[in-house]
Amino acid sequence: MRINVLGCHGSDQLLAGSQPSRSCCTCGFLFNGTLLVDAGTVGKKLRLDEQQAIRAVLLSHLHFDHIQGLPTLADNRFGEEKDALVIASIPEVLSGLRTHVFNDAVYPDFFRLPTPDRPTLITQALSPGQTYELSGLRVIPIRVNHLVPAVGFLIMDDRSTVLYSGDTHHTEEIWRLARQMPNLNAVFIEASYPNHLADLAIRSKHLTPAMLRTEFEKLGRPDLPLYVFHMKPRFKEQIAQELHALNIPHLSILDEGQELEV
Numbered sequence: 001m002r003i004n005v006l007g008c009h010g011s012d013q014l015l016a017g018s019q020p021s022r023s024c025c026t027c028g029f030l031f032n033g034t035l036l037v038d039a040g041t042v043g044k045k046l047r048l049d050e051q052q053a054i055r056a057v058l059l060s061h062l063h064f065d066h067i068q069g070l071p072t073l074a075d076n077r078f079g080e081e082k083d084a085l086v087i088a089s090i091p092e093v094l095s096g097l098r099t100h101v102f103n104d105a106v107y108p109d110f111f112r113l114p115t116p117d118r119p120t121l122i123t124q125a126l127s128p129g130q131t132y133e134l135s136g137l138r139v140i141p142i143r144v145n146h147l148v149p150a151v152g153f154l155i156m157d158d159r160s161t162v163l164y165s166g167d168t169h170h171t172e173e174i175w176r177l178a179r180q181m182p183n184l185n186a187v188f189i190e191a192s193y194p195n196h197l198a199d200l201a202i203r204s205k206h207l208t209p210a211m212l213r214t215e216f217e218k219l220g221r222p223d224l225p226l227y228v229f230h231m232k233p234r235f236k237e238q239i240a241q242e243l244h245a246l247n248i249p250h251l252s253i254l255d256e257g258q259e260l261e262v
Contacts, residue, residue, distance in 0.1 A: 001137070001157055001262045004030040007041030008254040010065065010192050010206075013233035024233040025256055026065040029164070029188075030054070031155065035135040037164060042069030043076060045256070051076050055135040056124075059089040060166030061150035062096040071101065074110040078120050088124040088134055090141060092149035126151070129177075142177055144168035146205045154178060160185040160262050165215075167192075167230065169205035175218035186262045188254075189215060190230035194238040206230070209242035216248065225250045227260070 007025030015022045026040025033050070036042065036057045043051065051073055060066055070087070077085055087094065102109045102121070110120040126132060126141045128151060133139075141151040145168055152166040152174045161181045165174065167190055178184055192206035201208045207215065216226060226248055231239045240253055 001155070001160060001162060002032050003162070003260040003262060004033075005254050005256055005258040005260070006030055006045040007256055008229040008231075009236075009256075010190075010230045010232040011234075012065075015233065015236075023256070024236070026068060027230060028069060031137060032135070035137055035155075036073075037153065037155070038066045038166070039070040039073065040065045040068055041256075043072040044069075048076060052080060052082060054085065055083070056086040056088055058134060058139060058153065059087065059093050059097075060152065060164075061089075061146060061148050062093045062100075063148065063167065066167070067097070067101065070097075071107045071110075074102075074107075074120050078110065079114060084119055084122040086124050086134065087121050088126055088132070088139075090128065090149060090151055091125045094123045094125060140177065142174040143171075144174055145171040154181065156181075156183075159183065162186045162188065162262055164188045165190055167206060168215075169202065169207065170211065170215065172218070175215065178219055179221075184219075184221070184224065186225045186227060186260075187216065187219065188227045188229055191228050191239055191243060192230050192232055194235045195242055197235070209239060209246060212243070213246050213248070222249060225252065225262075227252050227254050229254045 006028035009024035013024045027038045028041040029037040034055045036054050128141050128143045131140050138156040140154040144152045153164045155162045161184045163178045191212045193201045195208045195210050
């Protein structure tokens with residue numbers, strides 16, 4: 001699998017003192033050019049033809065930093081003679097999109113435009129624990145522990161499996177299922193706050209580096225490549241120092257613009 005990192009932070013921010021200026025962008029990961037996992041960042045990182053090549057968007061939950069690029073993506077595809085873009089997630093997320101975003105008040109209802117029988121967007125409801133095929137990849141959504149209904153994903157092709165935690169606090173089921181995957185080749189885990197803000201991480205149901213270590217150890221695979229995302233930009237340097245202090249052998253901190261082969 002080829003994974004392009006469009007955005008990988010817990011907020012949008014221009015880093016102070018960066019020369020040249022560097023932007024942190026919210027989460028969006030493009031798999032094989034056609035499957036977008038979370039839609040925090042899309043339009044400002046992809047040309048129009050690259051946006052039009054996306055066949056499905058897989059959403060972990062409804063928080064704004066994971067969906068904010070979706071209205072722009074819909075707008076950029078509007079009126080194109082292409083198949084409707086599939087928006088796939090658990091029912092709570094799909095219902096929230098239609099109630100709170102594509103409701104003709106916040107944004108036009110692209111689930112009914114340009115016409116109800118030829119919309120720009122269509123939904124695919126996912127049941128946790130079931131396997132689905134999206135854009136040539138197999139996907140298993142798994143409930144995780146966050147403030148709102150949320151899932152992580154196991155994403156598979158014929159050679160490899162990637163675990164994507166989405167936003168989560170301490171959780172169990174995703175690690176239990178991942179341990180059963182013989183070809184698990186990479187793990188993406190969030191770490192939003194530094195260790196001294198553990199109370200905030202608990203209240204917001206995120207992870208610190210210390211909490212991340214506890215979660216990663218549940219896999220029993222210290223050899224796996226571990227990619228960390230969703231760091232809040234204002235704490236990026238401190239979180240990075242704490243992550244490196246964990247001495248996890250193959251830990252990498254993601255950054256925008258990276259392309260990974262898994």
